[in-house]
Amino acid sequence: MKKLIILILILFFALSNIPNVYAVENKPEISGPTAVLMEFSNGQVLYDKNMHKRMYPASTTKTLTAIIAIQKGNLDDIVTVNDDVTKIDGNSMYLVPGEQLTLRQLLYAMLLESDNDAAVAIADHIGGNIKDFAEMMNRKAKEIGAKDSHFVNPNGLPDNNHYSTPYDMALIARYAMQNDIFRQIVSTVHYQIPPTNKYNKIRDLWISNKLIKPTNFHYDGADGVKTGYTVVAKQVLIASATRNAHRLISVIMGDEGTNIWSDTIKLLNYGFDNFNLVKKNDNNEIITYATIGKVNFKVPLIAKEPFYYIVKKGEENNIKSEIVLNKQLKTPIEKGSALGYIKYSLNGSEIGRVPLLSGENVYKNLMGTYYNKDRSIVLNSNDNIINYLKFISGLLILFIAIAIWRKKRIRSKGNYIFSKD
Structure with missing residues (x-):
């Protein structure tokens, strides 16, 4: 019985800490199976559609890879590419073993054009190898609060043990968007990598996020975060937009069609049109x-x-x-x-x-x-004057009392001597 009561209390407190999910009449219809809309400043959830369902994150994984690299590495470090980059499928900047680039350049390639080989080069540089870097990813995810996620590679290529949820990916994006360098990269439309020791041409990188670049889906205030797609993951998108110093983060995972852009705009409009951010202190x-x-x-x-x-x-x-x-x-x-x-x-x-x-x-x-601690500042001077006067008065009273006592003692002693003679 005692264990049952403890379990009930644990469940009560756990449920009381779940972020508020607001119900508004004009809640948007999203075609994707899972989605979430999160307030950036405090993590409040404004919209939820199966936000805790495990899904394949695809290249949105690179959000976590990037923030770890930014925190652990030096952006001006020279990264020497190893043989791992030749074993990667999907998007590629066609790195070759022995090629040297800066960590900064690889981050832009990974986040703007979603190059999988760039993610591998980053993982090898920061973690030593892909396996050890994946362990760093899982530790970081737990630290952020993404407790229903598990990562086995830095780029999001399909693996049964590589999964996350819309809620967890929103937490990771919210954490990453607090970093100035990350925000700058994911909001850059165009970036150039000059020729390297193995590649004699300039690499022009263009952002894949249609909310940011000039497209039919361009969204006013869009400033991140990451696109993703694989056959098993389907369409995945983490988006961020800021209006009047109010930032929202949306995540849609597993969308089968091309509605992910219009659905993301629906989510962001829903947040900006129906809610206001209040700052109390x-x-x-x-x-x-x-x-x-x-x-x-x-x-x-x-x-x-x-x-x-x-x-x-x-x-x-x-x-x-x-x-x-x-x-x-x-x-x-x-x-x-x-x-x-x-x-x-x-x-x-x-x-x-x-x-x-x-x-x-x-x-x-x-x-x-x-x-105060160093005694250099005497506080509350008016009260101190009163305290000093009280202290001095106390000393005077004490001295007077002692004087009276000594005087009485002398008189008493004198009378005793006189009577003895």
Whole structure:
């Protein structure tokens, strides 16, 4: 019985942490079997169609390959291509063993034109070999939160053990799009690779993302992310678009036709037309002050992180905040220690919390004076003056009491001696 209760509690908390999936009347119809629309700033889910179903990611895999390479490597590193590139099918920039390019050039080839041999060269350079790089991919995926994915190669070529879900790929894309270098590459329309030691011509690379380049599917604000296709995976697309500082990420996997572009536009329009992003506080913003002690010394409380939340249009003012402080605030207080939190709610339901951190080191000496860690700044001077006066008054009273006591003692001793004679 006890184990059953614990299991129920675990399920309750797990379900309470699932991102909100909003229901709006004009929810779009998507022809693909699986899709998701995610808010970039906090990962809220705005649209879900079988978003946790395992699918083949095809070349969208290269999103994860790229962010690992950017984080682990130096973009100006010279990569010497080995024999692995001759064993790869599909899109290719026709690398040859012994050819030398920079890691940056290979990243552009992999992300713009989806060259599979470029992905292999990157994996060999960063991981030593494909198998070890795949292990890096799986560790990184788990770190990001993509827990229902498994990767065995850096390019997404078919393999029964190489799979992901729309939700996981959205998490990976959201993580990658936080990197300036990655964002720059996936939004570049054209890039040139000069002749190398093995290839005497310029390689012109053109982006495959029809939302970004001039096509009938060009989408205002589109800024990423990655296309993909294999016979078994079918059409796969991760898209990103930003309007008025509001970025959305959509993922469609397993689309059999050519509707993936128009369906992606439907998803993005659905997000921008029906929802607004609300920012409630900034990072390191002073939210309020906590009072300590009888003198009500004020400690600035700073938001640990910004809080964003996306709401249906018209509900922007329905988000309410409540400040909750720890029950007892006593010195010493270290700068950056959590003293409470802001609780945000929407229509009566809690939607998030932001820790409130102390903006100052606070200590108190024997005189009741508050000061910072290096004692160079005496805090709250008005209260300190009062504390000093109280301390001095206390000393005077103590000295007077001692003087009176000594005087009485001397008199008592004198009387005793006189009576003895």
